[in-house]
Amino acid sequence: MSETKLQIQNLSLYYGTHQVLKNICLDVLSHEILGIIGPASSGKTSLLRALNRLNDDVPKFRKEGEVLLEGENIYTDLPVWMVRKRIGMIFALPTPLPLSIYENVAYGPRVHGMNQKKILDKIVEETLQSAFLWDEVKDRLDHPAMRLSGGQQQRLCIARTLAVQPEVILYDEPCSGLDPISTAKVEEAMTMLKSRYTQILVTNNTKQAARVSDRTAFFLMGEMVEINKTEKIFTIPQDKRTEDYVSGRFG
Amino acid sequence: MEVKFSRPAHHRWIEFAVEKAIFGAGIISIIFVALIFLFLLKEGLVLFRHYPFTNFFFGIQWSPISEPPRLGIVPLILGSLAVTLGAVVMAVPLGVCAAIYIAEIAPGWLKDILKGTVEFLAAIPSIVLGFIGLVTLVPMVKNIFHIPTGLTAFSGSIMLAFMAMPTIVSMMEDSLRAVPRAYREGALALGATRWQTIYRVLIPAASSGILAAVMLGIGRVIGETMAVMMITGNSARLPTTLLEPVRTMTATIAAEMGEAVQGSTHYSSLFAIGIVLFIITFLINLTASAFIKRRK
Secondary structure, three states: OOOEEEEEEEEEEEEOOEEEEEEEEEEEEOOOEEEEEOOOOOOHHHHHHHHOOHHHHOOOEEEEEEEEEOOEEOOOOOOHHHHHHHEEEEOOOOOOOOOEHHHHHHHHHHHOOOOOHHHHHHHHHHHHHHOOOHHHHOOOOOOEHHHOOHHHHHHHHHHHHHOOOOOEEEEEOOOOOOOHHHHHHHHHHHHHHOOOOEEEEEOOOHHHHHHHOOEEEEEEOOEEEEEEEHHHHHHOOOOHHHHHHHOOOOO | OOOOOOOOOHHHHHHHHHHHHHHHHHHHHHHHHHHHHHHHHHHHHOHHHHOOHHHHHHOOOEEOOOOOOEEOOHHHHHHHHHHHHHHHHHHHHHHHHHHHHHHHHOOHHHHHHHHHHHHHHHHOOHHHHHHHHHHHHHHHHHHHHOOOOOOOHHHHHHHHHHHHHHHHHHHHHHHHHOOOHHHHHHHHHOOOOHHHHHHHHHHHHOHHHHHHHHHHHHHHHHHOOHHHHHHOEOOOOOOOOOOOOEOOHHHHHHHHOOOOOOOOHHHHHHHHHHHHHHHHHHHHHHHHHHHHHHHO
């Protein structure tokens, strides 16, 4: 395939003395959708939070190992805001800010110093279109974002993340609270975004990983059990534990 | 196993009695407020039988024992206003900053110490703050501004700012902390710095709580009596600057109620001041609770 976007090297994460991620080595390739599946407390979310450096403010958090974004260490070579701009994150629950639809999308560019109304207008329109939300909200951009439905809020969050022009987008169970139709729309958006972004999708829904991801990794108890092309993980898994999980025998 | 339950009949009576008792306790507080207000009205409104309404509200001289008495409350309202506004101007920015620091920036252990200390400040009786102010602050103000007396509206404002701080800080801190973590992480995940997150997301999200805190702080300040009486100089003249002695509405009532002949014009004029105060604080609390409601 193509070149490596993100290199995760021997990454271990601890909250206090509790180890949540054990020595993970993983290369994420440019423009792929990497699915990460696994049961609860397998370390999937912790991995995403470490990639966005959201754990920085968590007391007693400790990490070992490195993460390189195109060769640059995200913990030492780059300022934290730059890491978060280049590696965006979508949370499990849609988290629109208590602002209007427009301001939610414009928030990111604004914090990065963009104040020209014309350019902001353009960013808002383009990103809302990329997130398949524009047609539903174009006549009420000044309405509070909180009034959108759950699925619309989640797509708004995707648009908001796109607005700061990230290179990598992390999804933390983005559809866990959404109905099947909203889920389909979010998945459609992800597929369309493949040409421009590298995406990592953490999901509890193995079928979702099967539908949208190019490669899939299976995590269990903080370890990465297996990673392979998605069709292989779901048809001829190498590890017994992966097979049990994807066939629904546990988890 | 089949168990047969048979509840004793008195359970129903207990239920009934408790319900009524709680209802009674709730209604009593409302009745008391209504009675207090009625009593105020009854004693205060008598004034306007002998004394013209406009002279009371727009008169600029307060000399109740002159002959005939002059009962204009403009100097007292201005006194209260000067002291309150001064206190708010000092307490609000300080309080906002302190609350933000405690809620967002201070590390865990320091947070507890700071919050505890600020709340402890609220426990100091106002009279104690008053006499500390009298012996430390008043001479200081006198020396700094080279004025004949340090007993001024300005000194009172500083003192009251101290008293309003705990209310403001502690309520604001609560409302900042009540902002969902998701907002914070949502903003941070976009690359916003801590200050950008506080300024553009947290403060707007907590704004109704912040405004409510300010209103309650003002309510506390405008109703304060003893400390103000001790350090504002107690002179019921029309103030022109903050560096002059003033007298607030509360201090006037406290100082003169003892010597006013019951049933006299002077006596009922003090009650009328009480009504004015009551209405002002009522409006302030109403605004505050409107802000708190909007948050929900």
